[in-house]
Amino acid sequence: MSAQTPQPAPQPAREGARQPVLSVRDLRVRMGTPRGVAEIVNGLDYDVHPGETVAVVGESGSGKSVSVMALMGLLPRTATVTGTAEFEGRDLVGMSDAQLRTVRGNGISMVFQDPMTSLNPVLTVGRQITEGLLAHGDLPKRAATERAAELLGEVGFPDPRGALDRYPHQLSGGMRQRVMIAIALAGRPRLLIADEATTALDVTVQAQILELVARLQAEHGTGVIWITHDLGVVAGIADRVLVMYGGRCVEDGVVDDVFDAPAHPYTRGLLGALPARLGPELDAEEPPELVTIPGTPPLPTDLPPGCVFWPRCPVRSDPRCEREQPPLLEVSRPQVGGRPAGLPHRAATWCSEGRP
């Protein structure tokens, strides 16, 4: 394989040579809006292997949520999705709604950002778990209730049977997110998508939820896509990270590789914008200034012709940047015994060397 061709790596990070549970190729999402066609996702390629956690990071509006909603067929009718997304060998793109329905909540589950609004306020917790179970299997109702209680126990409810009859408003945010996870786990999914699942929670609860998902993932070998803008979460739980900007993957690779040696100016900006928590700066008289990336992300209806990051880029070391979109190229590849092994670290930039 030439290092110059933008190709997804064939091997998973941890699990040996197992087949990926999800394989996304050239995924694109377009949506008609009053202000023209919005190009929200512009060619994503990635694999998720069983037991692996892939973090997708980026600012709001970078297309990260839309890209996973597209997999689930949860986008409005105005959206056009192209490319392929093979889940266990079946292409999700272009599946009929009836076919997708058998995958949703069964093969692939989702946990959403806001547990306050993601549960139906007028139905009991038990009902909201069992309806998913009943929709997918010919389980008798009693067995579904049993299973729901079991799931609530699994996600850490002290009194699962009593919790079945509670309404969402009677639970705290953390407990509601546990209910969401119980709902997501009901169908024993092979892929779990967490869309900013801990963003709305306070830090201690966030840690509990991350721990819970990690435990369940280890028990069931679930592949996880974790969408977040919290780089701390990425460092804590992810095997690989995919940095999105303007609907594209601008950099991806094993978390340590990307965080230790970010190649794309945008990734460097993101990491630079993290407030320093450790190190000598904290002892200094004046705390270090917060670094930000000036400007705002491009509108999906009005993407720049060249590199999507060009308008905000502090480097711009290559004249091609303004006119051409740089391809996603391999930056480095872990070596084992002198041979390339594992996943490459890739970035879509010509400016890796021109570090400011």
Added chain:
Amino acid sequence: MSGYLLRRAGQSAVVLLGVAIAVFALMHLVPGDPVRLALGTRFDQAAYDALRERAGLDEPLPVQFLGWIGSAVTGDLGVSFRSGEPVTMLIVERLPATVSLAAASILVALLIAVPLGTLSALRPRSFVDSAGTVVSQVGISVPEFWMGILLILLFAGVLDWFPPGGYVPLSEDPVGWLRSLVLPALTTGLVSGSVLTRFTRSSVLEALGADHVRTARAKGLPARAVLRWHVLRNALLPLVTVTGVQLAYLLSGVVVVEIVFAWPGLGLLALQAVQDRDYPVLQGAVLLFAFVFLLLNLVVDLLYSRLDPRISA
């Protein structure tokens, strides 16, 4: 729950008392002497004084009020100046006509509003939505009397399917009752239905955009189950309130429609009482309307706490 109920009933009683005072005060503030009017051309001072005394109008106002409200509590709303009949009886006589019309109208309204509003919300800017919008705008804008006249012209005049007016009591002739009910109920039902259609549409549209609907779809529920349990179930809540208000309005007598269809309901009774300065009848009718309104609001609140676990007592 019973504590909540008691508190709400107490509040309603206070409001009702306020309404009673206001109505009573207003009756005595408006110009025009009911006794003179009742006597008509047979006026002489002795008869005038006698009638005033008999009606208790020579007493101080607070005494009059306490007397009236005291007997109102026991169901005695006094005697009509005009006919001399007990007000309670006059009202009870009119009740079946009003209740039939209100119930039938709200039924027509809901049968139009719920399917049309839901379809419009599910397919915004589709043909159904645009047609629904136009029809309900027309329904809201067209005056009831004109709608009533058009319906009479078509269904009573040209087609001769239904009688052009009049009320047939259910106890006398169930088929005739139903036939006499169709046109007036359609008239008020179309108007109420137009309001409710707009309301259902926005309510369903809002429910559709809720995050938990996305959760329900992500669970892999069939579209029907998502609609039934996660959209309509939630959109129903605000609809209950508006339906309650509409029903209260219909029960307070729809004067114009009652005139067009010669419908002997409470609206006509109140109108007649106004023209005759028949205080006891008017006071009784207004008090009843206020009572019905408060009662329906109470029922809606209770229903709400049943439907929405967040508002439990």
